[in-house]
Amino acid sequence: MTLTLFLLASLFIALLTLLPLWNHEAWWVRGLDFPRVQLISLILGTLLLAVWLLDLSRPQSLALITLNLACLAYHAWWVFPYSRLHAVEVKASTPDTAMQPLSILTSNVLASNRHADCLIDLVNQHKPDILVTLESDNWWQQQLDTLAADYPHSIRCPLDNLYGMHVYSRLPLQESTIEYLVEPDVPSMHTQILLPNGARVRAHFLHPAPPSPTENEASAERDAELLAVARSVADNTLPVVVTGDLNDVAWSSTTRLFRKISGLRDPRIGRGMFNTFHAEHWFIRWPLDHIFHSHHFRVLELQRLCLKGSDHFALLSRLDLRHGEDNGERRLHPTPEDSARADIKMQNQDVAKSDVPVPAK
Structure with missing residues (x-):
């Protein structure tokens, strides 16, 4: 039962991850571009529970964890540039050196x-x-x-x-x-x-x-x-x-x-x-x-x-x-x-x- 629940959760996460790759302009597709940070939180929670509750010696468990890690990496690729760990695209200026x-x-x-x-x-x-x-x-x-x-x-x-x-x-x-x-x-x-x-x-x-x-x-x-x-x-x-x-x-x-x-x-x-x-x-x-x-x-x-x-x-x-x-x-x-x-x-x-x-x- 536990493995089935994680399978359903993982498939749901994968669906939400893959749908925006479809260039369809419908609001219910394009709206999934928005909650990437929320999806990252959901995936992290799912992974923590999986490590805690699943039997990691089973190939099915490892497959589900791999699927979630792939989704996590994909969303993080989009969001990472907007973190302070990423290099800035525009250099900084200071008030005392500002030209205009x-x-x-x-x-x-x-x-x-x-x-x-x-x-x-x-x-x-x-x-x-x-x-x-x-x-x-x-x-x-x-x-x-x-x-x-x-x-x-x-x-x-x-x-x-x-x-x-x-x-x-x-x-x-x-x-x-x-x-x-x-x-x-x-x-x-x-x-x-x-x-x-x-x-x-x-x-x-x-x-x-x-x-x-x-x-x-x-x-x-x-x-x-x-x-x-x-x-x-x-x-x-x-x-x-x-x-x-x-x-x-x-x-x-x-x-x-x-x-x-x-x-x-x-x-x-x-x-x-x-x-x-x-x-x-x-x-x-x-x-x-x-x-x-x-x-x-x-x-x-x-x-x-x-x-x-x-x-x-x-x-x-x-x-x-x-x-x-x-x-x-x-x-x-x-x-x-x-x-x-x-x-x-x-x-x-x-x-x-x-x-x-x-x-x-």
Whole structure:
């Protein structure tokens, strides 16, 4: 009976491990990209019980342990880059050596949340150059407009469908546009940030809809939006920042494909996971809020901040623009198969890189 129970548990673990290898876009497949850390914990628990309860002299027991170890190794391969044991992808900078700092506070506020004072306190405490809010509606806009004296530049798109977005900036914004790249009710924001030294940074703020039974039944729309932006910035010469709630985890195949196609760096690699969702449930947390950037930057600081009333933590990113320097090694490069896969995803949603605004040269 004990061996049978372990057999069933091991087969269940193997199924959850293998299903994401299937490139099917259904939400119940792509959703299994998320809980890799939770699956690692489940596998470790299963292995400990197996060693304790099973007769290890039996070949069947050793086979089950080997199967679980293989699943453990696979999930660890995806997650390991987001541990401090891994080499960093982006070099660090320090405040006393920073050449041109740029700080961005990204926050999914939760539309029903009425604790705007907490976010405003975070802004006043950390003084980011850019504040990006997601799920912000007209009520949130009224509250955040009190920041106008310190943040005179803004892009506003209040919506009551959970996809409202706002950007408030201390720094001038140029050529700002709001686009609906894939879905007619899911906006994205695109702009240029003008730094004090005259440098321009191309910025894209995204919040694609997730694959879920209550949103989109497949990940197709999310994937196509991310890849259209990736294609657009891939051959860009300006410094680039892409941030937002991407409704995808850092270690998914889609995010990995985004990084390959775009050429952007992930400053979390070698520094930590920075899990931003779910703020209220420690046992189901994963990194949904992201920042990616071009090779022009080093990292000053990454910090997760508590936001009262929201199901997300806020993410504070401080970067240092350092043109022409070795700021870290790009570790992912696209294969022809990757490029073909990206093209197919975009074609299926009738979106192209030309749909993404490009700053005038």
